[in-house]
Amino acid sequence: MADFPMPVFYSYPPYFTLQPVKETQRKQRESWKDLILSYCCHHRIFIVSLDAAADEFPLFENKAIQRKLSLEARSLLLEDLAASGRGRWLGPDRRRLLVLWRGVGEWADVIHAWARGNGLEDSVVSLEELLGGEDVRGSELAGMPRELLSAALRTLEERGKARVFRGDANDDTGVKFFA
């Protein structure tokens, strides 16, 4: 966490309490939204959960000033991300948010560039390989959750750059990339 430069507001206690004045709160939430995005991008965090322990996602608590965001505030911030298209709820209970510090379309580009870089155009790759295979380790694709991968592949399909297909009933899902 040390190498991530925290914005100045992160050391101001009022930022950890939802502000009663509407306009002030709007700015407050905007600042937090930007911070969550850049923080997740820096640490390659894909999913933020409202149930996560503080040590899993320490951003919402600043021990130095002994302040932390309430559940209500955290929930509101994640809703803001979802509303702005920078996040997608995973599941109807709205507890886990896929944080899109890259949009789905951008992820589609990243995946296609990766496939090209690995000479995988016109080749078949299984979804499991994309999720944790050797070629993926240390690449831009590392750690992508299944939900994000599927969404990005759908975008690639729409662009005619890939096809997702099923083999036998027991087989993994396959992807074929095109130039």
Next chain:
Amino acid sequence: MGNIFGGDKKREITDVDRAILSLKTQRRKLDDQRKRTDTLIEREAVVARTLVAQGKRDRALLALRKKRLHGQQLEFLDKLVLNVEETDVSLEDVEQLMSDTAEAKEYETRVQSMFGESWTGVDEEAAHAELAEMEAQLLDEEVLDLPSVPQTKVADAAAVPGPPAQVEALAATPREDRPEEPLPA
């Protein structure tokens, strides 16, 4: 948009593609199974050592039989994975791919039945020899006047690779005691 090229033949999913996917799936499953089996072997070794230390011979023997069975399974999995990985993927090899995949699937069924049956697949003598060895080892430790074997120590000891004799015994397992090997020579 991509739909314009919808009729492009190159963008179709062929039988070769499906065969490759099948093969990749089987390799992943075999790899997963290999990892699980490895863990099981370690666990049975720890259990056996603990039981020997407690003087529970029969139950220690049972754990050793299990360990041996898993060992045979592991050996077989290693061969299968190697086989699958060595296969050169090209149009001409599709039939080979298909049959390899069928073999791997068949193997899954065989493992299931192996565990369903009694311990017929295990070399009894080897399991007994291993038990005797463990007991001798334990005796040695007592002669050296080590403190009585605490649980944690036992776990540590088990993490060390087994004595060479044990490996030899495994290698010497009679062929008819192993599952039939479907691999091409």
